[in-house]
Amino acid sequence: MGRVRALPPRLRALAAGAVLLTVGALAVLGATLAGGADEAPSTAALADHPGAQLLQNPLPNPEATGFHGAVLAEPIPRPDFALTDTDGRRFDFAEETAGEPTLLYVGYTSCPDICPAHLAQIAGAMAEAGLDTDELRVVFVTADPARDDAERLERYLAAFDDGFTGLTGSPEEVDAALAALGQPAAEVFGERPDGSYEVTHPSQVLAFGPDDRARLVFPFGTSREGWVADLPRLVAGEVPS
């Protein structure tokens, strides 16, 4: 510090620049080693998790894959996290859903658009495909545990299908669940004077097969026909090639 202060202003700026460059170079190197040179530092740490593929927002290619969901290059293993269900029971996701076809979605109940449209699409497609939640589990994890308590979650999910499972927990537990999925923590933004706010969350639904791997993710905007075509194949344990 003292040495830098003793330098003439121009040299001081140069020295400061060199420090910044070194820090920057180390950051880039770190990100490169972690597998994602162009990722923000927070996501770089997660970049070697197969869930990081979601951050590339993979798109479906039905003509090539035969599936209407996007087929992942590397399957995502069923994540290991524990939260609380709407009956107040501890819910260990990997344990409770092991071997069962499962759709997993992270969202929040104060979202009036993407979240309900996704859940309605799933409920409608399951009804159309003749699947119930005994055959295909649907798990909704709140990204907004501060507002989404068990009661609010239960009432919300019942509007779609009372067989859907809702999970909440402490903010730390929710962040840990997202990290187990290779996802960055949810961000709160758009605070209003009345205290309401919005939350970011992954837009895709992950589809785990009976082999405990997610090979398919469904982006928002997947058509009803697409869901109806893919879900029975997921339940049957069909694996995209």
Place this chain on the structure above:
Amino acid sequence: MTRVSPWLVALALLVAAVGCADDDAAEAAPPEVTGAETPEPAAPDVAAVYATIGDPGPDGDTLVGASTDVAERVELHESVIDDDGSARMVELEDGIDVAAGEGVVLERGGLHVMLMGLETELAEGDRYELTLEFERGGEVTVDVDVVPTVGGDDGGGGHDGQDEAHGDDDG
């Protein structure tokens, strides 16, 4: 020689004046709004409104605000999916552009009118009034139908054009 009654002249002038007033009103008319609907909200306090706003004419228009008795607050919103796949909902403080010659569609996963602080429970089959305010066209009040939470294809506009992109091949 024909005499024109002064009363007839007065009547003609009055009709002309009323006609002019009508023309002025037509020039500032709001675009046609059709198919306004709210899926029965799953949450107790928030809801979205979707609708098709028709061609506002050659000058275009902007939807700058909305109000209704059923909610404390109404905002104009857009849901966006970022390049990293994360979903976000943003308030459009400059309003929603209603393109000249086209109009605009408010639909799931995109543009919507958002109701916050619902003061009336909205159930399937209900109908309520929503007033939309356009910058040029002024205000128009429309009936909004509350439709089932789980309805037909709720996939929205298909942000990436998947599936829909192949829809034309069937013919």
